[in-house]
Amino acid sequence: MMILVGQLDSPFVRRVAATLSHYGLAFDRHVLSVFGDPDEVRRLNPLGKVPALIIDDGETLIDSAMIIDYLDELAGPDRALTPRSGPGRRNVLRLATLFMGVSERAVQLRIETVRRPQHLQNPEFIEAYKRALRASLDYLERDCDTPWAADASLVQGPTQADFAATAALTHLSAKVPEFKNLDAWPKLAALCEAGEALDAFRDNPFVEG
Numbered sequence: 226m227m228i229l230v231g232q233l234d235s236p237f238v239r240r241v242a243a244t245l246s247h248y249g250l251a252f253d254r255h256v257l258s259v260f261g262d263p264d265e266v267r268r269l270n271p272l273g274k275v276p277a278l279i280i281d282d283g284e285t286l287i288d289s290a291m292i293i294d295y296l297d298e299l300a301g302p303d304r305a306l307t308p309r310s311g312p313g314r315r316n317v318l319r320l321a322t323l324f325m326g327v328s329e330r331a332v333q334l335r336i337e338t339v340r341r342p343q344h345l346q347n348p349e350f351i352e353a354y355k356r357a358l359r360a361s362l363d364y365l366e367r368d369c370d371t372p373w374a375a376d377a378s379l380v381q382g383p384t385q386a387d388f389a390a391t392a393a394l395t396h397l398s399a400k401v402p403e404f405k406n407l408d409a410w411p412k413l414a415a416l417c418e419a420g421e422a423l424d425a426f427r428d429n430p431f432v433e434g
């Protein structure tokens with residue numbers, strides 16, 4: 226059975242867990258923390274990051290985008306949450322990359338504000354990360370479709386854009402006090418609520434880490 230390494234407080238790990246569940250792929254979890262178990266995480270991924278996915282033949286896959294590419298292949302083109310080709314595929318990948326980029330910025334912001342001692346924190350970095358987060362949410366609010374994020378004229382139903390959106394927005398509002406309330410981005414708030422209502426996310430609830 227495949228083993229997913231990482232905790233469900235990570236949006237990258239949670240997006241992979243929800244994708245595994247959505248495709249009906251059984252998996253075990255190895256709950257390692259990048260800060261609590263750095264040596265063990267580095268043995269699986271020299272970058273010291275989660276998620277990692279140990280697949281059935283023992284190979285270890287790293288980085289959520291690469292892992293999801295593999296899971297899409299396992300699911301097959303008719304069930305994959307990423308369209309096979311063309312503008313529909315590019316649109317889903319673009320939105321998913323932006324939402325996961327929001328998570329990258331949120332993680333950077335937390336490292337600067339929560340992990341680094343206050344006297345070493347850099348207010349310019351903090352402001353730049355917050356600015357990037359606001360700009361990305363404004364952009365995505367304009368660009369996303371409803372009821373699901375990707376252009377409905379190109380693809381029907383939830384896609385990897387929504388799985389990335391749900392994982393990223395729940396993490397952001399739980400972990401960064403300034404973004405606790407997503408009222409300024411009503412379309413994104415609705416996307417996140419719809420994503421959290423999917424069985425795939427209910428089966429892999431966000432946990433405070």
Ligand SMILES: N[C@@H](CCC(=O)N[C@@H](CS)C(=O)NCC(=O)O)C(=O)O
Pocket residue numbers: 234235236237259273274275276287288289290325329332
């Ligand atoms: N691009 C990576 C990002 C993964 C990532 O940043 N994970 C965080 C956990 S939320 C991490 O491992 N951080 C440790 C660090 O940056 O040192 C992916 O999509 O998997």
